[in-house]
Amino acid sequence: MPANRFSLQSLIGSEAGPAFVFEGIAVSRAQFAQKVEQTAAWIAAQGIGKGDVVAVWLVNRVEWIALLFAAARCGAVVAAVNTRYRSAEVAHLLKLSGARLMIVETAFRSIDFAAILADVARDEVPALQKLAVVGADTIPAHWPCVRFDAFENSYPAAAPAESDVDLPVLLYTTSGTTKGPKLVAHSQRTLAAHAAVVAKALKLDPQRHSLLAMLPFCGTFGMTSLLGFIAAGATVHVLDAFEAAPAQKILSEQRITHSFGSDEMFRRILALTDAPRPFPHLEVCGFAAFQPGWRELAAEAEGRGLPLFGLYGSSEVQALFSIARPSDALADRIEGGGWPMSPEAKVRIRDTETGELAVQGISGEIEISAPSRFLGYYNNPDATRDAITADGFFRSGDIGRLRGDGAFVYETRAGDAMRLGGFLVAPGEIEDELKSCPGVADAQVVAVDLKGQARCVAFVIPADIPPQQEALTARLRERLAGYKIPARIYVVDAFPVTDSANGVKIQRARLRAMAMERIVAE
Known part of the structure; x- marks a missing residue:
């Protein structure tokens, strides 16, 4: 099979319709291909060549996509910078990646990129040589600035680098237990092959289907859905x-047919209209559940013609690794996990207590083998070695179970799963029961060490009159096994949250700390 089939350039194609629409302005595939050539010439003129890292700190715009495709053409590597990052996070990424050049916005809404960069000391990131500014000639910074003017001025055509589709071309940041984010390296092969798989698995028709891309390109969720529709x-x-x-x-x-996002994104969209079925052309809305109440949202959305599909992915195996099928019952369709998109993908579950592979229905750590798997963590061979089994499966750090029909269910992050009474318990099981209790609007459950024993603690947001712990506990005892009953139930006004590239997430580590603080205070 020719290697160029797995290049990003191979995804562009020659279809007649527009490739992208930005703020109502269409960009055809021919125009995009020209922008890629212009950007490759500009990159070469900046002295960037094979193996050099370019950091891209932009909101979603055509320059972002052109830079990725042009870097692939030149043999360079793009490090994707989350637009929500602040100075310490930006400095960590620049230092870890060794980026020589950063392409940056001047400002966007409330984000002052220049002010953030002003807090990054030049000696923290010695490899960074200069900044390229989109939308201005310069910004106040410690580094020399040039204007990103690839679409405005002509530069000598870049000689194509000797293509190696298996070298790193894109670095995502991923959180973990380490002090700073790791960099997940993907090649043209892993990106392009998975994009083609997504297009085929979703049965996308260029004449009929279209995507609303509302997720940031700096994360795998936004980038993978984008590349799938380009393919x-x-x-x-x-x-x-x-x-x-x-x-x-x-x-x-x-007449959009597909969109992908977080539960909160779709909740906000639905809240803007009272129409009973406001989006009659929508076929698939793939969603990641980050907030409490996502099951209730899915039921409401289904009744209003917004079909939500659970899915699964990570930076390491890419987003849209799996998705539910239209034939699934609604209760199964909205669960995280689903059916792997690639026929070559394999999913297995490992019992976290015994270390043995688990049978159908038993929860454990999800392990994945797939063509979409990352190359490794950039400049971090120890972390890469720890993340990959001897037979090539990625240890996801997620908890789930096999369904028995070829699909699997994602339950929770391994760090959030609770070992209670000798059993692995997903917090969502207890949270759902709490939310069914009178007076409870939302609930979050975490595990703590209480006198040497693992017990769970619940935090609830009241719907009206604050519920009493005794009443909630009595109801839960009727519904759940004794080891699942929270040792404490605390009423709060809101849960601590943090922003990520893909949505707002609950800070469960902070909840655990809050639980211990309150228990100690007692």
Whole structure:
């Protein structure tokens, strides 16, 4: 099989329709291919060549995509910088990646990129030589600045680098137990092959299907869905950053068939309209559940014609690794996990207590072998070795179970799973029961060490009159095994949250700390 089939360039194609629509302006595939050539020439003119790392700190715009495809053409590597990052996180990424050049926005909404960079000391990131600014000639910074003017001025054509589709081309950041994020390295082969698999598995038709891209390109969820639709030749309508009102407008007016996002994104979109079925053309809305109440949201969305599909992915195996099928019952369709998109992918579950492979229905750590698997953690061979089994499976750090029909269910992060009474318990099971109790709007459950024994503690947000712990405990005892009953139930106004590239997530580590603080205070 020729290697060039797995190049990013091979995804562009020659379909007649627009490749992208940015703020109502269409960019054809021919125009995009030209922008890639212009960007490759600009990159070469900056002295960037094979193996050099370029950090891209931009919101969703055509320059972002052109830079990735152009870097692949030149043999360079793109390090994706989350637009939510602040100075310490930016410095960590630049130092770890060894980026020589950073392409940066001047400012966007409330984000002052220059002010953030001002807090990054030059000696913290010795490899960084200069900044390239989008939308201005310069910004106040410790480094020399040039303008990113690839689309405006002509540069000598870049000689194509000797293509090696198995070298790193894109670095995602991923959180973990280490002090700073690790960099997940993907090649053109892993990206392009998975994009083609996504297009085929979703049965995308360039004449009929279109995508609303409302997730940031700096994360695998946004990038993978984007590349899948490029591979299919379908049109991608792009939001520079998510806002519910413009998303709702595009979904309504552009006959969008697919979109991917967090539960909170779809909740906000639905809240803007009272129409009973506001988006009649939508076929698939793949969602990641980050917030309490996602099952209730899915039921409401289903009744209003917004079909939510559970899915699974990670930076290491890419987003859209798996997704539910339309034939699944609603209760199964909205669960995380689903059916692997690649026929070559394999999923197995390892019992976290015995270390043995688990049978159907038993929860354990999800392990994955797939063509979409990452090359490794960039400049971190020890972490790479720890993450891959001897037979090539990725240890996901997620807890799930096999369904028995070829699909699997994602339950929780391994760090969030609770070993109670000798059994592995997903917090969501107890949270759902709490949310069914009168007076409870939302609930979160974490495990703590209480007198040498693992017990769970619940935090609830009241719906109206604060519920009493005794009443909640009595109800739970009727519904759950004794080891699942929270040792404490605390009423709070809100849960601690943090922003990520893909959505707002509950800070469960902070909840555990809050639980211990309150228990000690007692």
